[in-house]
Each structure stands twice: as structure tokens, then as C-alpha cells.
Amino acid sequence: MNAPVSATNLLPEIVLREVPARLIDALKARFGQHCSTALVVREQHGRDESAYGTVPPPAAVVFAQNTADVADAVRLAAEHNVPVIPFGVGSSLEGHLLAVQGGISIDVSRMNKVLTVNPEDLTVTVQAGVTRKQLNEEIKSTGLFFPIDPGADASIGGMSATCASGTNAVRYGTMRENVLGLEVVTASGEVIRTGTRAKKSSAGYDLTRLMVGSEGTLGVITEITLKLYPLPEAISAATCTFPSIEAAVRSTIEIIQLGVPIARVELIDSNAVRMVNAYAKLNLREEPMLLMEFHGSPASVKEQSETVQEITHEHGGQDFEWASTPEERTRLWTARHNAYFAALQSKPGCRAMSTDTCVPISRLADCLLDSVAEADNSGLSYMIVGHVGDGNFHFCYLVDPNQPTDYETAERLNHALVGRALTMGGTCTGEHGVGLHKMDFLLTEAGSGAVEMMRSIKRALDPKNIMNPGKIFAL
Amino acid sequence: MNAPVSATNLLPEIVLREVPARLIDALKARFGQHCSTALVVREQHGRDESAYGTVPPPAAVVFAQNTADVADAVRLAAEHNVPVIPFGVGSSLEGHLLAVQGGISIDVSRMNKVLTVNPEDLTVTVQAGVTRKQLNEEIKSTGLFFPIDPGADASIGGMSATCASGTNAVRYGTMRENVLGLEVVTASGEVIRTGTRAKKSSAGYDLTRLMVGSEGTLGVITEITLKLYPLPEAISAATCTFPSIEAAVRSTIEIIQLGVPIARVELIDSNAVRMVNAYAKLNLREEPMLLMEFHGSPASVKEQSETVQEITHEHGGQDFEWASTPEERTRLWTARHNAYFAALQSKPGCRAMSTDTCVPISRLADCLLDSVAEADNSGLSYMIVGHVGDGNFHFCYLVDPNQPTDYETAERLNHALVGRALTMGGTCTGEHGVGLHKMDFLLTEAGSGAVEMMRSIKRALDPKNIMNPGKIFAL
Numbered sequence: 009m010n011a012p013v014s015a016t017n018l019l020p021e022i023v024l025r026e027v028p029a030r031l032i033d034a035l036k037a038r039f040g041q042h043c044s045t046a047l048v049v050r051e052q053h054g055r056d057e058s059a060y061g062t063v064p065p066p067a068a069v070v071f072a073q074n075t076a077d078v079a080d081a082v083r084l085a086a087e088h089n090v091p092v093i094p095f096g097v098g099s100s101l102e103g104h105l106l107a108v109q110g111g112i113s114i115d116v117s118r119m120n121k122v123l124t125v126n127p128e129d130l131t132v133t134v135q136a137g138v139t140r141k142q143l144n145e146e147i148k149s150t151g152l153f154f155p156i157d158p159g160a161d162a163s164i165g166g167m168s169a170t171c172a173s174g175t176n177a178v179r180y181g182t183m184r185e186n187v188l189g190l191e192v193v194t195a196s197g198e199v200i201r202t203g204t205r206a207k208k209s210s211a212g213y214d215l216t217r218l219m220v221g222s223e224g225t226l227g228v229i230t231e232i233t234l235k236l237y238p239l240p241e242a243i244s245a246a247t248c249t250f251p252s253i254e255a256a257v258r259s260t261i262e263i264i265q266l267g268v269p270i271a272r273v274e275l276i277d278s279n280a281v282r283m284v285n286a287y288a289k290l291n292l293r294e295e296p297m298l299l300m301e302f303h304g305s306p307a308s309v310k311e312q313s314e315t316v317q318e319i320t321h322e323h324g325g326q327d328f329e330w331a332s333t334p335e336e337r338t339r340l341w342t343a344r345h346n347a348y349f350a351a352l353q354s355k356p357g358c359r360a361m362s363t364d365t366c367v368p369i370s371r372l373a374d375c376l377l378d379s380v381a382e383a384d385n386s387g388l389s390y391m392i393v394g395h396v397g398d399g400n401f402h403f404c405y406l407v408d409p410n411q412p413t414d415y416e417t418a419e420r421l422n423h424a425l426v427g428r429a430l431t432m433g434g435t436c437t438g439e440h441g442v443g444l445h446k447m448d449f450l451l452t453e454a455g456s457g458a459v460e461m462m463r464s465i466k467r468a469l470d471p472k473n474i475m476n477p478g479k480i481f482a483l
Numbered sequence: 484m485n486a487p488v489s490a491t492n493l494l495p496e497i498v499l500r501e502v503p504a505r506l507i508d509a510l511k512a513r514f515g516q517h518c519s520t521a522l523v524v525r526e527q528h529g530r531d532e533s534a535y536g537t538v539p540p541p542a543a544v545v546f547a548q549n550t551a552d553v554a555d556a557v558r559l560a561a562e563h564n565v566p567v568i569p570f571g572v573g574s575s576l577e578g579h580l581l582a583v584q585g586g587i588s589i590d591v592s593r594m595n596k597v598l599t600v601n602p603e604d605l606t607v608t609v610q611a612g613v614t615r616k617q618l619n620e621e622i623k624s625t626g627l628f629f630p631i632d633p634g635a636d637a638s639i640g641g642m643s644a645t646c647a648s649g650t651n652a653v654r655y656g657t658m659r660e661n662v663l664g665l666e667v668v669t670a671s672g673e674v675i676r677t678g679t680r681a682k683k684s685s686a687g688y689d690l691t692r693l694m695v696g697s698e699g700t701l702g703v704i705t706e707i708t709l710k711l712y713p714l715p716e717a718i719s720a721a722t723c724t725f726p727s728i729e730a731a732v733r734s735t736i737e738i739i740q741l742g743v744p745i746a747r748v749e750l751i752d753s754n755a756v757r758m759v760n761a762y763a764k765l766n767l768r769e770e771p772m773l774l775m776e777f778h779g780s781p782a783s784v785k786e787q788s789e790t791v792q793e794i795t796h797e798h799g800g801q802d803f804e805w806a807s808t809p810e811e812r813t814r815l816w817t818a819r820h821n822a823y824f825a826a827l828q829s830k831p832g833c834r835a836m837s838t839d840t841c842v843p844i845s846r847l848a849d850c851l852l853d854s855v856a857e858a859d860n861s862g863l864s865y866m867i868v869g870h871v872g873d874g875n876f877h878f879c880y881l882v883d884p885n886q887p888t889d890y891e892t893a894e895r896l897n898h899a900l901v902g903r904a905l906t907m908g909g910t911c912t913g914e915h916g917v918g919l920h921k922m923d924f925l926l927t928e929a930g931s932g933a934v935e936m937m938r939s940i941k942r943a944l945d946p947k948n949i950m951n952p953g954k955i956f957a958l
Contacts, residue, residue, distance in 0.1 A: 128740055128845035171685040182683050184692070185660055200932035205908035206841040207873045208657050210646040210696050210916045212925050212955050213937045217659070217692035221685050238742040265603055267713035307782050366681040370603035398682045433680035441685045450687050457675035461944065462688045468943035469936065480687050 019060055019103070020444060020478060024110035027067035031088040035068055035112070038080055042071040053095050053113040056105040057160075059359040059407065059415075060444065063106045066093060066113040073118055075191060075199055075230040081114050082228060082474075083197030091474050094224045096137060096163030100170060101362055102443025104223055108478040114228060116165055122146045123231065131188060131205050133233045136165025143234075152236040155180040155271075158439065159345045165229045170441040171221030175344070178264070178397030179271040179303065180237065182439065187220050191231035195470035205233060218465070223441050224476035226469050240303035244313060245272075245331040245340055248320045249295040253277055253380060253392075255323040256296045257373045260396045262319045264369050268312050272301035273397035277380075280347050280391035280404075287350030288343050293327060298396075299344055301337070347393050351404050355389055358406040361418045364446075365429035366400035366438030375432055376401060379425045388417045400438035426452075442480045450481065494535055494578070495919060495953060499585035502542035506563040510543055510587070513555055517546040528570050528588040531580040532635075534834040534882065534890075535919065538581045541568060541588040548593055550666060550674055550705040556589050557703060557949075558672030566949050569699045571612060571638030575645060576837055577918025579698055583953040589703060591640055597621045598706065606663060606680050608708045611640025618709075627711040630655040630746075633914065634820045640704045645916040646696030650819070653739075653872030654746040654778065655712065657914065662695050666706035670945035680708060693940070698916050699951035701944050715778035719788060720747075720806040720815055723795045724770040728752055728855060728867075730798040731771045732848045735871045737794045739844050743787050747776035748872040752855075755822050755866035755879075762825030763818050768802060773871075774819055776812070822868050826879050830864055833881040836893045839921075840904035841875035841913030850907055851876060854900045863892045875913035901927075917955045925956065 035043045044050070045068045054065030067090075070081045085092045091111025098105060107113070119135035122143060126132065127150040134143060141161045143154050158167060158174035166172070168190065173182035180186065189203025192215075202215035219226060250256040253275070260273055276284070281294045300316065302309045317328055331337045351360055367375045376394070383390050383403060394401025405421060407414035426436045426449050436442075436449035451459050459481055466473070466483065473483055510518045519525070520543045529540030542565075545556045560567045566586025573580060582588070594610035597618060601607065602625040609618060616636045618629050633642060633649035641647070643665065648657035655661065664678025667690075677690035694701060725731040731750055738745055751759070756769045775791065777784045792803055806812045826835055842850045851869075858865050858878060869876025880896060882889035901911045901924050911917075911924035926934050934956055941948070941958065948958055 126843065126845065128736075129843040130740070131843065171683075171689075173683055177683060181660070184683075184689065185656070194932070194936065198932050200936060201930060202933055204910045204928065205843045206875075206904075206910045206913065207844070208648055208652060208659075208841055208875060208913050209910035210839075210912045210914050211910050211921070211928055212696070212917055212934065213701075213940060214646075214659065214689075214692045214696055215929075215933055215936060217689045218940075221687070221689055226688075238740075261603075265605070265713075305783075305786055307786055308780075311780055311782055364685075366683055368601065368604040368606065368680045369682070370601065400681075400683060429681075435679045435681045435684035435686050437685045438681065438683050439685050442687055446686070453679065453686055454690075455676060457669070457673050458677055458690055459687065461669065461675060461690060464943040465688060465693075465940055468939040 019063065020108060020482065022063060022108055024064060025089065025091060027090050027110055027112065028088050031084060031090055032068055034084050035070060035081065038084065039070050039077065042073065044069045053105065053115060054107050056098050056100045056103065058101050058103045059361045060103050060106060063108055064110065066107040066111055069113045069115055071115045071118050075193065078114055078116065078193045078228050078230050079197045079199055082193050085112055086195065086197060086472060086474055089472050089474060091477050093476050094165065094169065094228045096166030097139060097161065099160035099162045100166060100443065101440045102445050104170065104441060104443045104476065104479060106444065108444065116230065117163065119230065125150060127152055129205060130236045131233055132236055133231060134164050135231055136163060136229050138164050140164060140167065147236065151239050153239050154234055154236055156183060156186055164232050168220050168229050168232050169222065169224050171439065173439040175272045175274055175395060177395060178273055179269055184217060184220050186235045187216055187232055188235060189233040190216055190219055190229055192219055192227040192229055194227045195472065195475050203233065221441065223443065223479050225466060225479055226475060242306040242309040243301065243303055243337065244309050245301045245337045246313065246328055247297055247299050247340065248325040248328045249293045249297045251324045253296045254373055254377055255325065256298050257376055257396060259298065259320045259323040259325060261369050261372060263316055264397055266315065268315055270300060270312060270316065270397060271303040272299065274299040274344055275392065275394040275396040275401065276344065276347060277392040280393055283350040283354040283391055284343050284347055287346060287353050290343060299340060347391065348404065351391050351406060355406045358408055361405045361407055363403040363422050363425055364437045364440040365425055365434055366398060367429050367432045367434030369399045371432040371434065372396060372399050375428055378428060379403065382424055383421055386417050386421055388414060398438065399434065444479060447481055494538065495583060497538060497583055499539060500564065500566060502565050502585055502587065503563050506559060506565055507543055509559050510545060510556065513559065514545055514552065517548065519544045528590060529580065529582050531573055531575045531578065533576050533578045534836045535578050535581060538583055541582040541586055544588045544590055546590045546593050550668065553589055553591065553668045553703050553705050554672045554674055557668050560587055560949055561670065561672060561947060564947050564949060566952050568951050569640065569644065569703045571641030572614060572636065574635035574637045575641060575918065576915045577920050579645065579916060579918045579954060581919065583919065592638065594705065600625060602627055604680060605711045606708055607711055608706060609639050610706055611638060611704050613639050615639060615642065622711065626714050628714050629709055629711055631658060631661055639707050643695050643704050643707050644697065644699050646914065648914040650747045650749055650870060652870060653748060654744055659692060659695050661710045662691055662707055663710060664708040665691055665694050665704055667694055667702040667704055669702045670947065670950050678708065696916065698918065698954050700941060700954055701950060717781040717784040718776065718778055718812065719784050720776045720812045721788065721803055722772055722774050722815065723800040723803045724768045724772045726799045728771045729848055729852055730800065731773050732851055732871060734773065734795045734798040734800060736844050736847060738791055739872055741790065743790055745775060745787060745791065745872060746778040747774065749774040749819055750867065750869040750871040750876065751819065751822060752867040755868055758825040758829045758866055759818050759822055762821060762828050765818060774815060822866065823879065826866050826881060830881045833883055836880045836882055838878040838897050838900055839912045839915040840900055840909055841873060842904050842907045842909030844874045846907040847871060847874050850903050853903060854878065857899055858896055861892050861896055863889060873913065874909065919954060922956055
């Protein structure tokens, strides 16, 4: 019999590097009250929304007020060969914030200024600690918006570092497509800029895209220039329930293949609907459901929604319901975004393990349905939410921290799911990143040659291996 | 007085590395008739469409039939520390193909198979030598198309390596947004794969985007997986002439800022119209002109074109003319694409030096108009074509190879133009790449820290500096 898998041994081996007292002294001298070694602060910075067990927290937290602070903190850490872990709001899901090799945390949440809005160019430059909701609130008067919406009110720095996306990506793309340029503090504490405000460029290596998704392992992102979009003239949201997940997914595939420029098309399975109903006191019909949103001119929204209604109807979709007022839409999307918390509440004391596969749209039904069958057979509680228009979906397995077999089952299901997605030409992570948990999957997905290329880049840009070490790949 | 600038000394210092006879012998043994050392073949592979003077051609040309050929050629070259320059169709504009450090050329034009079309996923995988026109011809029956159109019938490999874009980018993005994954032969001759067929991924460093735009300096691209798009239900093209460049550009800015999803919006100045008229025996009104194309449903195309007609009318646009049949559209875009050749023909014996700045859309009028005034004052013949919806435009200066002052003037104008674009938050190259000519500009644009980061990556991935050395930056 295998040894039981516990939350803790989902983690790689923890080998803490020394954080010399001289460094802490130097940080305190430089940052004064903006450097904390209080246990509660350190603990808050040593965890994220992942289901991992406890790791010793970072030795200190620097609350950076500006880029110079970040640069100085990195420089001091580099002098002492001490790891540095950037921290935004702590919403990452793959253990990115865990100090698996010790070190210090650099919290950029106070770097929360929207620096320059260029409405006429549809661009904005923000500090890394600005959150997506804050950004949209601050630019409201311009008639523009920033669409990327991973659910959590994440920091733009964190969203860049993990290449986040979420519900709107099917129309507006991911952070990869929406970051125009960055300011980055390198592993030596130097400040560089990547990209420009021009819409396109062929000027040398694409350092912007290299940093986006690098999970803090190549530098600390301090400023981000983003694309903005005109608020659509018309927005309509709709829900539609289906007799089966398959019917919902087949509808989605058809919508995408027809090229309907739908802004959101989210699947929630009947488990998730039930959990959301209980959590948010709603009365949604407890069947697989698509939540959709249409953006455009009134004529285009009408055209899109007519096409979609026709498609869903053909697949047995029922109760096509509209939410056209901002309030109704907010209620709908809040319910969707709270699915994660609804799931946690459905089984008090449990933790959620989220999968993140993404497959070519033609394989979505096969991948999803086989995985549903496996999950149903396992006896583990779960729910599914999915950005299905992109072929991306999340199983959220609910595990009891006191039941090692729960973790074992969840791991087994996830392995089978990822294996399936990879054979279908998909990826182990559509938007959460590799972090700690998907390092083996990355190796299978990308191959040892490509991962070795990543390692070479890491070694070249961070020779002391101090930038969020132990994430993405073992060095 | 300054020494005259000649075509040749636009080039960096040429220091040829030794190509040992043993390597040539080994290549001949391995590739037989597919390895040529004939002067005419070598010379054809040692130049591109740039205005540079002559450089000694590569010592041999390997005509790769498949990825294994490329890998073996690179491995043999690596053994002898000999540079390798990938060659597609030879249409690059910045000296990318010039063997400034000697070496061998690897011609991938015979790797011209469309490998896998996945119409239901809107993806296709091609070998690097497939050209964009060939691709669109071969997938015609699927109802899909590949929109990126840099004018020349370039190879997809070359387009990826330079991050090409062109007329359709305003709606469909550049190669950066349209390459999903790659097969690449690394500097050690290893074959790696980047990306997947999934629409999005956060799986490790974005090696795909690192390779796109790396101009052959990090590896040889051998296969490319691309996004495809459903052929629009309706397509309409239109031309409109304007009393001034300013009026044309102000119209464009307004179209973009309003969020009209226009598929193409190209400026050609009155010089270019005159040249095109002469070349293609057309009777276009010799005034600044916008060439536009609208894609979408019939209703959306109608809506877009009504909005655009209103905007152009307000700016004094005249003679709004439609081209709705495929034949009319082809004639129009062929005229646009032939502007380069029309310019060359307008001044027999001349060479064309093309600029490639791209600025935030709000600065487009300022940048363009100041540069027009300077060019008019210089006395040099020129024309302008521009993907103005993206803020990208090309001055095409016509220089007489026997008149060193022509080069000097063109260089002076280009320096002023790039300086202007950079102070406006723009880039020195929107789509042609850095190559040989923009290395200094890149340093100004990106800063020494960012360029040093690029160098570190280059050293890490190509320690012998054999992959198209001497391009993008000096090592």
C-alpha cells in the first residue's frame, strides 16, 4: 500500500536557506516601520489560496512604497543570497507565495497608484499593487475598462506574474495579450523597462511576455502598462440551463466555432449551482448552466444573442434568461465568482484543490465528460466551473485536511485529468500557473528540452537563484 | 565635413568567422545535392530586401527537407563554431539574412507542408517554409483563413522570426498574438516544442513569444502552430481620399478610439498614389488616401462602414468608393502591396530605405506630420504607406546608390523620425525587426539594462554565438 498523501507532502522538499540577522538589521535600517518581522504578518505572507500544508513563513515582510524600495530590498537580499517572494493580495492558487526556500516577502500592495491614463490611446500604466477592481473604479469616468477578470480582486502585478485570465478572456485575451509593457526589478536590483506604449513592436526579444507568467522567478514586476477597451455600447448577460454537461459544452463549442464574439461563456455544473444557491440564497435551477455575456453595439449584441439562443435551443437549453441591468448582471457574476467560497462553505473545514487544464475546443467535451465520470466514481465532493469558451475549466475537489485519502483521491483525479488534457494537445494550466504543484506536469507537457531552456534563462537572469526559487521547476 | 555615408557603411564592421573546409565536406556528405556552394546560390541567400551594400555570401546553403536536416546542419555548424542563418523566402528588410560574420545558410523553403489543419479548433500547424499565400490557398475549403499579411508572400517561419504583422493587424493582431506554438531547433541542434494547441496557457516561461521576434538568434523555427479565423460572412473594402495627410490620420485616430473593429485601415500618401498609378496603370486620385476593409456579419459591416463614412466625411474625406467583389478588392490590395515596387520603379536604379516606427495612436498625427515636413524639406524622393490603425507607418526613402548624400539624408531623416517616435512612447520597429540597422535605436528605446538582459538570454541559449550572430545587438 502506498503511504498516504498528506497536504504537506504535496509540497516539494523544504530546504530553507539561511536568512542572516545582518540582512534583517539592514532591512529594518532601510525600511523602518515598513519592514515587519511580526509572526502574524509573516504568516499572512507565507500562504495563498492553495490547498498546501504549512511552510515556515518568510523571515520578514517589506512593505514597498515604490520601485526604489523594491530595488533596495532585492539588492539587500541578493547581497546575502536570500530568496525574495513578491506579494500582491495573496490570491494565487498554486503555492506561489510559499517560502519553500525561506527568504523575505516583498509586499507591493501599497504601490497602488494608477499612474497614467491615456484614454485616447486606450492604455493605462499602474503600479503593481493596484487591483483590477480598483483600476476599473478609477478609470470609470473615461468610458474605458480593463476586462481581465480572474474572479478574485487580484493585483495587476500578480495577474501579470501568473498570466491570469478568467471569464472575459474568450473575447479580450489573457494578460499575455493585454500587457503592453512593464517595469521590472531584476535579480540584481536593477530597474528595467520592457515594451512601449505602441500597440505593436518587433524591437528585440519580447521581455514583456517573458516576464508575464514567470511567477516572480525572473524579477519583481513594479509597473504595468495595460490595454484598455471602450465600455461596450450594449451589454447583455444571460443564463441557460441544460439537460447535461455535454449539451452545455456542445453548445459552447458551436458558439466558438461559428466565431460569435461572445464576451463570456462560463459553465457551472449542477454541483456548483447547488452550492451557489445555498451560499447566495439563490434559486437557480440545479442543472448544468452556461452564464454568458454579450458586448457590442446594440445591433451586434442582438445578432450574437440570437445566434446563441438558436444554438443552445438545438442542444436542449432551457430557461434562457436575460440580465440586462447592471444590477442583475452584477448579481449573476458575483454568484459565479463566489462559487469557490460557496464550495468551501458546502463542506465546512474542507479545502479546495483546483485543477486548471485547458484543451483545444474540439476536445472539450471528451476531456470534461471523461473526467466527470471519474470524479463521480471517486466519491469525492467536487464542483466544476469553466471558462469553456477557451477550453479551460476547473474541477474544484473538496478535501478534508484530516482525511489523507481525500488528497490522494484528488491527486489521482487531477493526474488523470492532466494526462488526458495533454494527450489532447492541451495544457496543465490555463491560467493559474505552475507554482509548486504542476512542476512534474510542466515537464511532461513541455518536454525536458524546453524546461531545460527555461532553466538556462533562469540561471542567466538570476544566477543566485533568489527570485521566488523552487517554483515552476527545480533548478 | 563628415565622411560620406555609403550603402556599405550602413553595415556594422564585418568580421568573418572561419568556415573550415571540413565543415563543408561534412555538410556535403550529409546533405549531398541538398547542400550547395555555387556562388549564385550563396549570393541569393546572402541578401534580402534591405538597402544594404554587399556582404560576402554564406559559405554554403543547406536546403533542409525536414526538421532532422535542420538539426543536423545546426549540430555540424556548432561543432565548428560556424554561424547559421535561417532563410525563408528572402523578404526581410533589415539585413537579417546577411552573413555579417560568415557562416552557412539553412534554407527552409522546401519545408513547405501544411501539416495539420484543425478546422474545429481554428488552428493549423505548418512547416516553416510555407508561405502565407500558400497557406490560405491550401485551407480555402475549410472556410477559415490566416489573416496576417505583411505584403510580401513571406514564409511563416520568417514572419514568426521577425514578429511580422501588416495590414490586418489592427483587427487580428500580429504574429505574437497568432502563434500558438513552435518547433524550434536550438543552438545545440536539439529539437524542442513550445506552447500547445490550447488557446491559452500559463505553463512556465513563454518560450513561444521569446522565439517570435528573435530573428533567428535563439534557434531555427521549423514548425509553427497558428490561429485561424472563420472567413467573414461579409467583407467590404473602400477607399477614401483626403485634402491632407492630417485629415486622413485624424479620421483614423477617431475610428480606432471609437472601437470600430475595422480589419484594415491603410494610409498611402499622394506620392505613393502617384507611383502606384504609374506602376499599375490606375487612375486613383493623387491625394492622401485611406484604404479600408470591413469584416463581419452583413449587419456589422454595414454598421462599421456607416460609422467610418461619417467620420471621414467630417474630416473632408471624398470619393468614398466601395470594392465589394473579391476581384475589386484583390486589385485594390495588390496595388497597395505593390507600392514598394512602384516606388522602386519611379526612380530607376534606386534602392528603398524603409522606416518602421510605431507610436501610440494619439501621437500619430504629430509624429507623421513633423516627419513629412522634414522629408519634404530634404529634397529626397519618398513615399509613405502606413498601417495607421496601429500607429505604424513606413517612410520609404528612395536613395541613389551612387549618391552617398542620399543615404546620408535618409539616415538623418530616419534618426529624427525614430527619435520623435521614442519620445512619444513609440518603438523604432513596429514589424520589420531590429536586424542590423536598428541596433543603436534598440539601445535607446529599451535601455542598456533591458538590452543586457537580452544579451544574457542569448549567451545562455547560444553560448557559441552561432545563431544568426551580429543581429539585434552586438555581443
